[in-house]
Amino acid sequence: MSGRFVTVEGPDGSGKTTAARHLAGWLEARGVATVLTREPGGTPLGDEIRRLVLHLRDVSDDLDPRADALLFAAGRAQHVARLIRPALERGAWVVSARFSDSSLAYQGAAYGIDADEMRRLQAFATGGLEPDLTLLVDVPVEIGLARTRRRDEWNRFEDTEEAAFFERVRAAYLELAAAEPERFRVIDGSGSVAATDTAIRQVVEPLLTAR
């Protein structure tokens, strides 16, 4: 594989979706073939799973945490097999808004599924693929939640969980980053979009010359 796999993570409202899009555009402008994708999503199956777990209220309001973890993992397996690995093998860069660390933070830490079990599930789903770089866009929970309140579509997490849930997600992400400092970079997402973009470019720039 010659491409690079970059994931952008963060709690709801951190701005990682925008940051991922801007990063992919910036890479393309630098002549780097880049695939922008997201989870849940990235394939037709992933998009269907996204609807089930996030927006189809009858299903997602009553999901058992293990069933939930398996649905995200199924979408991830398909995403790796059909989109991410083939792109990396062609030499493209892949920028994904969310990946396995989301499951470790949400289904693992925030819902309380055992961390080792969650890791084994991720390894199974991804066939062992791990990001080369993970950008954790970190924001205080109140700032993130204030941003998500401006959205229209019903979202299971944002419309049903309390601030304490998102505090657990944020703390889990920061712990994951501290445990793997060589893979993670923590980006301050509390400022402007431009400030976040700049911080991300500073981290990614050296990887371009190292290609």
Ligand code: TYD
């Ligand atoms: P999304 O609309 O992508 O929100 P955001 O733009 O804030 O990322 O919704 C993704 C939601 O799905 C988010 O609340 C986190 C959750 N999620 C998990 O719980 N586990 C996972 O493995 C993934 C990929 C997402």
